[in-house]
Amino acid sequence: MEALTLLTIALGAVPTLYLIYLSLLPHPLPGIPYRPSSARSLLGDIPALLTHLSTHPTNTFTTYTTSLMRQLDSPVIQIFPRPRFLSLLPGISSVKPKVVVLGDYATAYDVFVRRSREFDRSPSIGNMLLGFIPRNHIHLRTNGTWKAQRRLLLGAMGKGFLFGVLAPVIGERAERLVDVWKEKGKLAKERPWSAQRDLYLLALSGVAAFTFGGQFEEGLEKEVGVGREEPSERSEGEGMPDGEDSDQPVEFPEQDIPDIFRASLEITRTMGELRGSLMPRVKWEIVRRRERLKWARTVMADTVNREIAKAVEKLDRSREATPECAVEHMVAHERNLAMKEGRRPDYFSPVMVDEITGFMIATYETTGSTLCWGFKYLTDLPSIQNKLRHALEKGYPAALKERRSPTIEEMNNTDIPYLDAVSEEILRFANPATGVDRQAVVDTEILGHAVPKGTIVACLLPEPALISPPEIAKNLSQRSSSINSNSWDDSDLAHFRPERWILHGEFDLDAAPRVAFGLGPRGCPGKRLAYMEIKAGLVSVLWNFELLPCPAELSGYEKLVLATQKPKQCYVRLREISRSWTL
Numbered sequence: 326m327e328a329l330t331l332l333t334i335a336l337g338a339v340p341t342l343y344l345i346y347l348s349l350l351p352h353p354l355p356g357i358p359y360r361p362s363s364a365r366s367l368l369g370d371i372p373a374l375l376t377h378l379s380t381h382p383t384n385t386f387t388t389y390t391t392s393l394m395r396q397l398d399s400p401v402i403q404i405f406p407r408p409r410f411l412s413l414l415p416g417i418s419s420v421k422p423k424v425v426v427l428g429d430y431a432t433a434y435d436v437f438v439r440r441s442r443e444f445d446r447s448p449s450i451g452n453m454l455l456g457f458i459p460r461n462h463i464h465l466r467t468n469g470t471w472k473a474q475r476r477l478l479l480g481a482m483g484k485g486f487l488f489g490v491l492a493p494v495i496g497e498r499a500e501r502l503v504d505v506w507k508e509k510g511k512l513a514k515e516r517p518w519s520a521q522r523d524l525y526l527l528a529l530s531g532v533a534a535f536t537f538g539g540q541f542e543e544g545l546e547k548e549v550g551v552g553r554e555e556p557s558e559r560s561e562g563e564g565m566p567d568g569e570d571s572d573q574p575v576e577f578p579e580q581d582i583p584d585i586f587r588a589s590l591e592i593t594r595t596m597g598e599l600r601g602s603l604m605p606r607v608k609w610e611i612v613r614r615r616e617r618l619k620w621a622r623t624v625m626a627d628t629v630n631r632e633i634a635k636a637v638e639k640l641d642r643s644r645e646a647t648p649e650c651a652v653e654h655m656v657a658h659e660r661n662l663a664m665k666e667g668r669r670p671d672y673f674s675p676v677m678v679d680e681i682t683g684f685m686i687a688t689y690e691t692t693g694s695t696l697c698w699g700f701k702y703l704t705d706l707p708s709i710q711n712k713l714r715h716a717l718e719k720g721y722p723a724a725l726k727e728r729r730s731p732t733i734e735e736m737n738n739t740d741i742p743y744l745d746a747v748s749e750e751i752l753r754f755a756n757p758a759t760g761v762d763r764q765a766v767v768d769t770e771i772l773g774h775a776v777p778k779g780t781i782v783a784c785l786l787p788e789p790a791l792i793s794p795p796e797i798a799k800n801l802s803q804r805s806s807s808i809n810s811n812s813w814d815d816s817d818l819a820h821f822r823p824e825r826w827i828l829h830g831e832f833d834l835d836a837a838p839r840v841a842f843g844l845g846p847r848g849c850p851g852k853r854l855a856y857m858e859i860k861a862g863l864v865s866v867l868w869n870f871e872l873l874p875c876p877a878e879l880s881g882y883e884k885l886v887l888a889t890q891k892p893k894q895c896y897v898r899l900r901e902i903s904r905s906w907t908l
Contacts, residue, residue, distance in 0.1 A: 351405040356774045357425060358397040359404065369405025382883040385890070390426050390783075400429035401772050424762075424781040425771065430838040432772060433784035437763060437844035441467065444763035446847065447781055456599070456609040457592060457622070457686070458679040466766075467846055477680050478850055481535070481654035487853055488737055490649055494539035495857055496733025498530045499865040503730065506870065509577060510899040517875045518575040520700060521895040524862070525693035529586050531858045532689040536681060537632045538650035572876040574896060585628045588621035593690050595621075597886060629681045630673060637672050652681060688851040691757045692858045694891040695841075698755035699748075699863060701892055702821055704872040705880060709747065709823060714867050716743040721868075730868050736860055746826035748859055749834075752841040754821055757889035761843050784840060873898040 351364050363370045370389075377389045386406075394402050403425050427433040436444055445466050454463060462474035502523060509518060595612055602608035612618060629652075636656040639646055648654040656672055663670040671677070703710040720741040721731040731739075762783040769776050776782065817825070818837060826836045842849040849855070866872075874880075879896040 349408070349410045351409060351423070354403055354423065354425070354774065354776065354780070357401060357403045358399045359402060360393060360397075363405050367410065368408050371406070371408070374406070382881065385884050385886065391428075394426065394428045400427065400432065401774065402426050402428075424783055425776060427771070427782065427784045430784075433840075434844065436771060436782060437761060437784060440769075441845050443765060443767055443769045444782060445766045447762040447764045447783075449762055449781065454596065454683070456613055457596070458683040460675045460679040461683040462680065463683065474676060474680060475850060477655045477658055477677070478651060478684055480658050481648070481651040482850060482853055486648070486654070487857065491535050491539070491854070492733045492737055492857065494534040495531050495861050496736075498527055498534070499733070499861040500730065502527050502862070503865050503869050506866070506897075506899060507901060509575075510870070510901055512577075513575040513899070515873065515898060515900060516571055516573060516575050517879055517896040517898040518577060519895060520897040521693075521697050521892075522579065524696040524700070524895070525590070525689065526582060526586060527862060528689040528693035528696065528858060529589060531692070531854070532685060533585065534650075535688075535854055536651045536685050537628075538653070572879075574879060584624045588624035588628075589686050589689065591617055591621035592625065592686050596686075600886060625682055625685075626678065629678050629685075633672055633677065633681075651684065655681065684851060688849075688854060690889045690891075691849070691851075692855045694757040694889045695752060695755045695855070695859055696862050697892050697895040698757075699751040699859070700866070700872060700897060701880070701882070701895055702751060702754065703747075703863075703867070704875060704897065706821060707872075707874070709821070710867065710872055713743055713747050713823075713863075716741055717864060717868055720744070724868075731864055733861060736864055737857070740832075742827050742830065742832040743823060744860060744864070745832040746823035748856065748863065749826050749832075749837075749839070750821055750823045751859070753837060753839065755890070756841055757891070761840055784844070869902060870897075870899040871902055873900055 349367055351359075351366075351369050353359050353364050360370060360373060363373060366372060374386065374389050377392070378384050390402070390404065393404065394400070403423060406424055427436065446464070454461065462471050465471040465474065505523065506520075595615075595618055598612060599605045599608055632650075632652050633656060636650075636653040639653065640656055640660060646653075648657055655677060659670050659672055659677065703713070717731070718725050720739050721735055724731040724735065762781055765776050765778050765780045765782060768778050771782065826833055828836065842852040842855070875896045875898050879894055881892075881894050883893040884890050885893050
C-alpha cells in the first residue's frame with residue numbers, strides 16, 4: 326500500500342515538475358529569430374556562448390551575437406543570456422532573461438534617439454556600478470532629477486574651460502609622455518615594449534586634471550612613467566649582435582604612481598568582474614570584502630572629499646573666483662542652486678561624491694582603451710600611419726619649420742580632416758563601450774515585431790562585422806531611408822579606412838555608424854575631453870616617432886572586457902623621427 330501511495334505521488338508530481346520545467350525555459354518573443362536550441366535549454370544561450378568564447382581568443386559576447394545574427398539572417402534577433410530561474414532568487418529581480426539585439430544602425434538610431442520616450446535606462450550598466458556609485462545619475466530614469474544631476478558636471482564642459490584652462494594641462498601631459506617614450510626608446514634600441522600602462526596613466530592624468538585641477542599631484546611626475554627606469558637585466562639587450570633577439574620585448578619595471586591612480590585602476594578591474602558576472606549583485610557582495618578594494622574605495626572617497634573641501638575653501642575666500650576644475654564648477658553650481666532654493670549648500674552629499682567618482686573612473690578607461698587600440702591599428706597599417714603623419718606635417722607648418730612638436734593650441738585650432746577621420750575610425754573599431762542598450766518602458770514594436778515592456782534592447786555596433794549583411798540591408802532599405810537620410814556602403818565597413826569620413830575634402834561626421842559615446846540624450850557627457858586627449862596623444866606620438874611593426878606574438882587582437890573593451894596586448898616599437906631635412 327505504501328509503495329502504491331508513493332508511486333501515485335510520484336506520478337502526480339511528474340506533470341507538476343514538467344510544468345515548472347517549462348516555466349523556467351526561455352519564453353521567446355513571437356516573430357523575432359533566435360537560436361532554437363537555446364530556447365530549449367534552462368541556461369538559454371550560455372552553453373553556446375561559452376563554446377563560442379572557447380574556440381578563438383578574440384571571440385567576445387559581441388562576436389557571438391554577430392555570428393548568430395548572420396546565421397539567422399536577420400537584422401534583429403533575440404538572445405537569452407541569463408537563465409530565467411535567476412529572477413526567482415532574492416535580490417536578483419533585475420535579471421532580464423530576454424534581450425533583443427539590433428544589427429541595423431538606422432533602426433538602432435531610431436530606437437535610441439527618436440523613440441527615447443519608449444526606451445530608457447537599462448539596468449545592465451547600473452548593476453556594474455551600483456556598489457561603487459549608487460547615487461550617480463546613470464542609475465536614474467531620464468527625468469528631471471537625472472537632468473539636474475548631469476548639470477553638476479555639464480557646467481565644466483564648456484569650451485571656455487576645456488580649451489582655456491584644461492587644454493594646456495593636456496598638452497603638457499602629452500609632451501611628458503613623448504619625453505618618457507624617447508628615454509624608453511633609447512633603452513629599448515628599437516625592441517618592443519608594452520605601452521598600455523603608460524597610455525592609461527596618460528588618460529588618468531588628464532581626467533584627474535579636469536576633475537581636480539591642473540596642479541593635482543604636481544611634482545610627483547609619475548603619471549606617465551617619468552623616472553629614468555632601466556629595463557631588467559635580461560631585457561636590456563646589451564652586447565647582442567644586430568638583429569638577434571630584436572623581437573624580444575623589453576620589460577620596464579612599473580613605476581610608483583599616486584594612490585588615487587592605483588585606486589582607480591583597482592576599481593575598474595573590479596567593475597569588469599561585475600560586468601561579466603551572471604549575478605552581479607551577488608558578485609558584489611563577494612568582491613566588496615576584498616582588502617585591496619576596500620583600500621581603493623577609501624582612497625577614492627577621501628580624495629574626492631578632500632578636493633571638495635579645497636574647492637569650498639577657495640569659494641569662501643573669493644566668491645568671484647573662476648572655477649579651474651570640475652569639482653570647483655560643481656561646488657559653485659551647488660552654492661548657486663542652494664541660494665535659489667533657499668537652503669544650505671550640501672557640498673559633501675552622496676550625489677556630489679558619486680558624480681565626481683563616476684566621471685573619474687569612467688572617462689579615463691574609455692580614453693585609455695581608445696589610445697591603446699589606436700596605436701595598435703596604426704602600427705599594423707603603416708600606409709595610414711604615414712599618410713596621417715604627412716597630413717600633420719602639412720597642417721602644422723610652423724612646428725615643422727621650427728623643429729618642435731605642435732602645441733595643444735595648434736591642435737585645437739587647426740582643422741586637419743584626416744586627423745579627425747583617423748580618430749573617428751579608431752573609435753569606430755575600438756568601440757570601448759562595446760555598445761549601448763536600453764529597456765522598453767512601454768509595450769512597443771521594432772521592425773514590426775512586438776516588444777513588451779521590460780525587454781532589453783541592445784545595439785552592439787559598430788563591431789565592423791556586425792553591420793547588416795548586404796542581403797539583409799536590402800530588405801531594410803525602404804525603412805532605413807525613412808529613418809536616416811545618410812547612407813554608406815555596408816560591405817566596406819569591416820575595413821579600417823579613414824577616408825570614408827572625408828567628403829569633398831571635408832570631415833563628414835555622418836559617414837558611418839557612431840556609437841562610441843552612446844546614442845541619444847544619455848550619450849557620454851565627457852566626449853569633448855576624450856576627443857582632446859585622443860588627438861593630443863595621436864599627434865604627439867606620431868609627430869615624434871615611427872611606429873615599427875611588432876612581432877606577431879605581440880600583435881594579437883584579443884580583447885579584455887573590464888569597464889570598457891581594451892586590447893590584451895598593446896606593444897610599441899619606436900624609431901625617433903629626425904627632421905633635419907626640413908630646414
